[in-house]
Amino acid sequence: MATQQLVAACELLGLDALSPFDELIDSSTPPQSIYEANMEHLRRADGVIANLAPFRGAEPDTGTVFEVGVANAFGLPVVGYGVRGTYAQRLEAHQPLERVKGILRDVDDQVVEDFGLPLNLMLASSVQLAETAEQALQLLTQIWRDGDLAD
Structure with a gap:
């Protein structure tokens, strides 16, 4: 769903949206100013919804994950969406996995979390999940x- x-969905629910500036960014925008603006939004927020769908791979966008962590540290409720499967x-x-002595491992022989959770345990334990943004x-x-x- 576009920003x-x-x-508009927030307005229908009587909420004031504080959205990131993604559509207003170009190569001349100083990264620090984007960071500072998004941090200010988090300081002003009463809660966060976060698109945790895979982004350029199997994991959510790292910037969004950072913002979820900050929101949790600020004590804000966070609801994620866009996650399917475990x-x-x-x-x-994205890559072959192998079970070695009961432990799931990736192609680099690193342990893969296999708790049946929809996200890495730190995210799955810190957010509530919904299917869609609405x-x-x-x-x-x-x-x-x-x-x-x-x-």
């Missing part, structure tokens, strides 16, 4: 309404 559509299943779609917004408003900031 403008998410902003972490191990997505990784296996559902994430609805879940976030329900979290606020119910006063339930924990999973």
Whole structure:
């Protein structure tokens, strides 16, 4: 879902969207100014929805993951969306995995988390998940309404 559509969805729910500046960025935009603007948005936010769909591989965008961590550190509720299957299943779609003595390993013989979770355990344990951006917004408003900031 495009940023403008998410902003409109927020407005329908009576929310003020603080969206990243992704569409306004070009090669002349100083990276530090983008970082500072996004950090300011997080300081002003009451909650975060995060697109955690795979981005250029099997994992979510690292910038989004960073922002999820910051939001958690700030005590904000976070709802992710766009995740299908388990972490191990997505990784296996990108490279062969092998079970060695009961432990799942990648082509570099590194251990692959195999907890049946949709994301790396740190993300999966720190966010609630919805299927779509619209559902994430609805879940976030329900979290606020119910006063339930924990999973």
